Amino acid sequence: MATKKQFLKSKPVVKVTFEVSAEAAQGASEVFVLCEALDWEKQPLKKFKAGHFKATLNLPTDAKEDYEYRYCLVMEDGSEKYDNDWEAESYRPNGSGEDNSVVSVVAA
Template sequence: MAIKKQYLKSKPLCKVTFSVAAEEAETVSVVGNFNEWNTEATNLKKLKNGTFKGTVDLEKDNDYEFRYVVDGAYTNDEQADAYKWNAYAAAENGVLSL
């Protein structure tokens, strides 16, 4: 898993590219407080090499909690900037600091 951040000079935005190596998976999406935890909102596209990839524009100077959903199972990214306990899910969420 990988996270790439590209800050825009002309706008207060950061293009965040999420990459998940999951050759056997059928679907991968990224969910977080930036898309209301909607598993349908941000599906990643499967590339020929088996990696799922997608880019989201997020406002900078914010922290965002997020997780991946790989074939219905929630997982964190080991490259998250931090982790935060979520009592509702009884699990840690990754934190993205922009």
Template sequence: MPITKQYLKSKPECKVTFTVPAVEADKVEVAGDFNSWNLSELKKYKNGNFKAQFNVPVDQTYQFRYVIDGKWMNEEEADGYQWSDFAAADNSLLKV
């Protein structure tokens, strides 16, 4: 589940693209510090990938998780993981 980062030259932001290969899934969402833990649905493409983009301020670390067909999941290629007492599980980390 790759994440790509494109740092913007015009402002201190990074365009983050979340790509989740989930051919069998009907719905993929992402929630994290960057969207106030509100579920944001990723768009499904014909190749089975789901994608969404967010512009986030740089020089920060964000916690996030995916929700794939109602099941909370971590990003396998995250920049790290951090324990969350609220979730009683690790959250994925995004460092920009």
């Protein structure tokens, strides 16, 4: 998964674009991002003809210094597979014996 960030000067948000390559999607029919900043609700990514998925989400910059996120692949058979970003900025334990990917919303 690749992420791109656009910091807005007019609002306390950063636009984070999440993109999951066709290879990483492994034939999934749907992909969602679960993000602490958005109350862990599944945010759908749009599927493109080439097999990759993409979505841009607004994450607040005035609440915390960083946010953890994981993404969920919904496979063709309807099962869910949770995975972390292969290219995450960092990882943090999630309390379930696994790690979550971390995206920073602080301008460098």
